[in-house]
Amino acid sequence: MERHPDLRPSVRDAPDLIGGLNYQKLVTLIAWLDLRAGEVLHIEKQEDLAVSRSGSAEVIQVRRTRAAISLNTAAAHQIIQYAFDREPQVITVYWSTSEIRQERQLRQTGLYGIDLWAKAADGDQDACQRLQQLLLKRGGWSADLEALLRSGADEALQERLFRRLRWDLKRPSARVLEAQAKARLQGRVSSLRQGRASLAKVVLPDCLAEIERVAVLPFEQRAQDSVDLDALIERSIALIDSVASLNDVAGTGRRGPLSQLASLADALASASDVQLTRARELLAAGKIQGAISLLDDWLRRDVTQPPAHAAAVRLKAEATLALGDAQGARRLADEAETIDQATDPRLDLAILALEDPRSALEQIGAAPEFVWQRAELLMRLGRSPSGLALIDALPADGDGPYEGRVRAMLRASSGDLEAALRTIEPLRSRFPDVELTLATATLHYALGQAKGATIALSDWPSPTSPGLVRSSDKARRHLREAASLFAQAEQALDDDRFQGRQVRLAAGLSGRSPRGA
Incomplete structure (x- = not known):
């Protein structure tokens, strides 16, 4: 599938790239923790990530590099052209561990091109003109960027170039970055589970593993928001609590007191409730794949009683049906029925409505509690006027x-x-x-x-x-x-x-x- 051009990474190979994937994952986690309402994190496998919100996006290039950077270096030339070529609403951020190097042309002034860039973005005309001369002398730009630089229009340069690229250099080492991520994660864990901030050090590896897992998914499935992060943290804590309870029981011996076993059952049931609640929240928020992933993880290690297991399977059936897979939903509904010897009439009807609308219509008849489903089925069968007449009086x-x-x-x-x-x-x-x-x-x-x-x-x-x-x-x-x-x-x-x-x-x-x- 063709990726959306706005967020498709095109600059991939950073010069002198060192340090591997872990540094990028830490940067990604911090961005995930810092998401505000309405913002979405889009994760890439290599050195890119993006944060999008209504009407704009911020694409971050993460470079853990040794060589100092000036506007004359090849890395700077590459990212400047890259930022200029992006859509107007996309801001590029160059995140690097590199130091700032002074340009040869500016040595007598004591100024640095990277510092001038921030001033030019804020409307400093002197900085704008100095950068214009510096970049023109550097050369090697596309025809459009060359024409913009030669136009001499400060306002156009600020709007189309300087404000669309932000330099974020001299970033911390991996050790410092990990400490920052852990501190932010402690705050998030504490907001979800008061008094449990110390669990952040155990939750951190789960978060990094999830980032690596999501990064290789198809493009449209790499979007993550705050709800996804909270669900991940809750899932990790629930697993920690379950393991702790198992250890407590194991410490009493395999034939421990019934009260210990009852406590274990309560702990597992509590963890199950949290997982299922989060899965329902994800499903209600339209995060269907996230709900299925959470349920799959829960079902793989579930040791609770059949009713809870059957509830999870039925919830997965609902999510599968929401993706349009009636056959898969039917298989899961049958599996749940085998577990607890019970049926869910509404789920069965929803599956039948997708499989065979005519049969579903016959099954519900004129039952008043299904009036909206009946109207929708009439529409699916090409009888919209009849469906409209059915609900117009409501x-x-x-x-x-x-x-x-x-x-x-x-x-x-x-x-x-x-x-x-x-x-x-x-x-x-x-x-x-x-x-x-x-x-x-x-x-x-x-x-x-x-x-x-x-x-x-x-x-x-x-x-x-x-x-x-x-x-x-x-x-x-x-x-x-x-x-x-x-x-x-x-x-x-x-x-x-x-x-x-x-x-x-x-x-x-x-x-x-x-x-x-």
């Missing part, structure tokens, strides 16, 4: 994300796009729901309102969202495929699947025809 002020989305989809598939948009816009302001965001953007686009579609998608906390905040022409190219998604309203659209589709929408920028959804 008050809209009680709609949640699912009900509002079904109501809007029915109106859209019946031909009234404006009514559908009026239905869904108020809900989007009340519920941070990923499917509502997609539906709102698609309706705007279907009505020829490319700007409205772009604004709707700019609220999306996704690593690929910066590329969607563009001119209306490029927005139309991004959203060309989105018009067909709403017509396929019978498919459940979750965060993971939409991120992949969003990348395909962006493929128009490279001249490729994106595949159908």
Whole structure:
């Protein structure tokens, strides 16, 4: 799959690179710990990572290097051109352990080019002019950058070059960096589990291992946010507590008191509750792959009673169904039934609705508790007017994300796009729901309102969202495929699947025809 151009790393080989992967993982962990609301970390395998937020992104190049850097060095020349070539909303950060070297042309002034760069970015005209002369004399730039340097326009240079690259040199050694990461992690652990800050030293290796695991996933699955980090920390602590309880029991001998065994069961049950709660939170937040990963980890080492194990398997079935895999969800639902000899009618109905909408419609009949599911199934079977008639009498002020989305989809598939948009816009302001965001953007686009579609998608906390905040022409190219998604309203659209589709929408920028959804 073509990667989104905004965050695709293109500068890969740092000169004099030393130290291996661990240093980069520590930098990545600190960035993960420092994420604010609405920000997403995008992890790369080698020396890159990125933090994106609505409308912008910060791409960080991590270089653990020995050689001092001036604006005349090859490394600086490479990163300057790289930063200039990125999209306007992408800021490049050059993170390096190197010292700053003075440029030969500036020796009589006592100034350093790297220091001048920060001043020029802040609007210092003298610094801007000095850098312009220095860079022109250095030469070797692309035609566009050369033309900008020769234009002599201070404001254009600041906006298009100096503010789009930040030098972060003289960074600490790996030992100091690890201490900084551990201190930040202690604060995070303490905020989740009061009085447990000391566990940070045990949680740290799990965090670094997770970064390495995520770095090799497909592009659209490398996005991580604060919810993912909290889930990872909770999972690590739960495992630590389980092992500690096992050790306590082992210390009493294999035939220890029943009270000890009961304590162990309670500890394991508590750990299980934490894991399942986190998995449900991830699923509700649209982090389907994260929920499945957490559940897989839990199921591999689960030693609890069948009810908890069956609950985890059913939750994984829900996540699998959200990815559109009815066959996989059915297999998991059957496995859960084998474990506890019980069924979940709603899960079975949801699976059947994806497998065979007509059979699902016959099964639910006219049961009032399934009125919304019945309306959605009628729409899937091409009977939208009947579905709309079924729910039109219901008050809209009680709609949640699912009900509002079904109501809007029915109106859209019946031909009234404006009514559908009026239905869904108020809900989007009340519920941070990923499917509502997609539906709102698609309706705007279907009505020829490319700007409205772009604004709707700019609220999306996704690593690929910066590329969607563009001119209306490029927005139309991004959203060309989105018009067909709403017509396929019978498919459940979750965060993971939409991120992949969003990348395909962006493929128009490279001249490729994106595949159908």
